Amino acid sequence: MQKKQKGLVWFRNDLRINDNESLTKAITENETVFGVYCFDPRHYEQTPFGFKKTEQFRAQFLIETVTQLKQNLEKLNISLLVYHQKTEDCILEIIAQNEINTVYFQEEWTSEETTVLENIKSRVPASIVFKATFNQFLFHPEDLPFSITMIPNVFTQFRNQCEKTIMIRPEFKVQALSKGNQIANETLIPSLKTLGFNHFIADSRTAFPFRGGEDEALKRLRYYFWETKKLSVYKLTRNGLIGADFSSKFSPWLANGSISAKTIYWKIIEYEQQIEKNDSTYWLVFELIWRDYFKYISMKNGNSIFKIGGILHKNYDWKTDESTITNWINGKSQEPFINANMIELQQTGWMSNRGRQNVASYFAKNLELDWRIGAAYFEAMLIDYDVHSNYGNWMYVAGVGNDPRDRKFNSKLQAENYDRQSKFQNLWLQQQLF
Numbered sequence: 001m002q003k004k005q006k007g008l009v010w011f012r013n014d015l016r017i018n019d020n021e022s023l024t025k026a027i028t029e030n031e032t033v034f035g036v037y038c039f040d041p042r043h044y045e046q047t048p049f050g051f052k053k054t055e056q057f058r059a060q061f062l063i064e065t066v067t068q069l070k071q072n073l074e075k076l077n078i079s080l081l082v083y084h085q086k087t088e089d090c091i092l093e094i095i096a097q098n099e100i101n102t103v104y105f106q107e108e109w110t111s112e113e114t115t116v117l118e119n120i121k122s123r124v125p126a127s128i129v130f131k132a133t134f135n136q137f138l139f140h141p142e143d144l145p146f147s148i149t150m151i152p153n154v155f156t157q158f159r160n161q162c163e164k165t166i167m168i169r170p171e172f173k174v175q176a177l178s179k180g181n182q183i184a185n186e187t188l189i190p191s192l193k194t195l196g197f198n199h200f201i202a203d204s205r206t207a208f209p210f211r212g213g214e215d216e217a218l219k220r221l222r223y224y225f226w227e228t229k230k231l232s233v234y235k236l237t238r239n240g241l242i243g244a245d246f247s248s249k250f251s252p253w254l255a256n257g258s259i260s261a262k263t264i265y266w267k268i269i270e271y272e273q274q275i276e277k278n279d280s281t282y283w284l285v286f287e288l289i290w291r292d293y294f295k296y297i298s299m300k301n302g303n304s305i306f307k308i309g310g311i312l313h314k315n316y317d318w319k320t321d322e323s324t325i326t327n328w329i330n331g332k333s334q335e336p337f338i339n340a341n342m343i344e345l346q347q348t349g350w351m352s353n354r355g356r357q358n359v360a361s362y363f364a365k366n367l368e369l370d371w372r373i374g375a376a377y378f379e380a381m382l383i384d385y386d387v388h389s390n391y392g393n394w395m396y397v398a399g400v401g402n403d404p405r406d407r408k409f410n411s412k413l414q415a416e417n418y419d420r421q422s423k424f425q426n427l428w429l430q431q432q433l434f
Contacts, residue, residue: 014257019171022104049376057349061212068213107132206348217253251384294392310400337415340428361409364398371398
């Protein structure tokens with residue numbers, strides 16, 4: 001009698017059921033399917049630069065996301081096993097205890113993720129099949145008009161060629177399994193305390209007052225597109241600093257895969273067909289292409305994105321003065337606009353795109369501090385941290401990445417242009433006046 005095929009979906013940064021290629025394949029190819037997510041303790045440890053890899057804001061958002069994923073998988077009659085231990089250990093345990101035939105997962109290529117995968121593969125029977133998918137892109141790697149090694153070093157060249165030649169692939173549609181598929185599941189999603197944090201109350205001033213999870217992402221999309229039609233003015237408002245609606249705020253959900261770039265893209269097309277098509281609707285696609293670009297730059301250059309010389313291998317005289325770094329972090333630099341943005345990040349885990357460009361440029365170009373320290377701090381603090389976008393953007397502003405102009409932001413002029421009445425600065429600096 002032939003054994004039933006059993007598939008394990010190893011969730012990484014694809015914490016959703018809609019447009020999830022790994023999940024869809026697993027359901028199609030197996031009689032029994034269940035998922036696993038690991039809150040790896042290494043993700044909450046201190047890095048060599050002195051910051052935790054993940055701070056409380058993203059940890060809370062991730063807990064909410066995994067909680068919702070578990071609920072949504074249950075509706076498909078699929079159990080999600082959740083562990084707070086090293087990823088290698090929990091996946092090996094599941095494979096051994098449940099006679100898994102195939103492991104499905106989203107492909108990652110940065111060094112830490114690659115090491116984990118190789119550790120797993122080296123410790124399981126050769127009969128176990130590993131099936132990786134690239135489902136985090138707008139432009140699928142197989143559809144690119146050039147090889148990965150030939151990715152242009154200038155974004156505009158990448159965008160122009162991709163837009164001319166690539167048709168965006170359709171979303172994957174998921175089907176429920178029979179009720180008998182679920183297994184006994186006594187695993188628990190860890191609390192903030194378990195991960196090493198105290199409970200906190202969200203700052204009422206935050207521009208990102210949202211919870212984690214796929215349902216929340218889709219709710220935000222409906223609001224921003226259909227209920228308020230804010231998408232129609234996105235290009236005009238995206239450099240705002242205060243409030244939830246000056247930009248789409250999709251990035252945290254995109255970062256952990258609660259929503260896919262393709263889902264957003266096809267909803268934009270639907271919006272353009274039903275409401276209107278203008279520069280703003282295109283500009284959100286433009287930003288999704290930037291996101292893809294940094295992923296491909298990371299794929300092309302490997303660990304160079306983490307090195308001080310960046311992908312250009314440039315030598316600058318970087319400093320590491322602790323008191324200057326501490327002042328930057330705590331909003332005590334010489335520039336009020338920089339300080340306001342840094343306090344916002346410290347208190348909420350969020351900062352606008354305009355703010356990020358300014359504080360990173362100030363850190364690298366004005367203070368001449370080792371840009372990797374700033375990138376590591378962002379990695380710890382940002383709710384929407386994405387390794388490729390974070391290090392890609394930091395290299396860009398530090399002059400060791402993909403900016404052909406090697407620009408430097410004038411924070412006083414930027415404050416005049418984007419915070420002329422000092423509303424943003426007053427919002428975040430007022431507590432320091434007493």
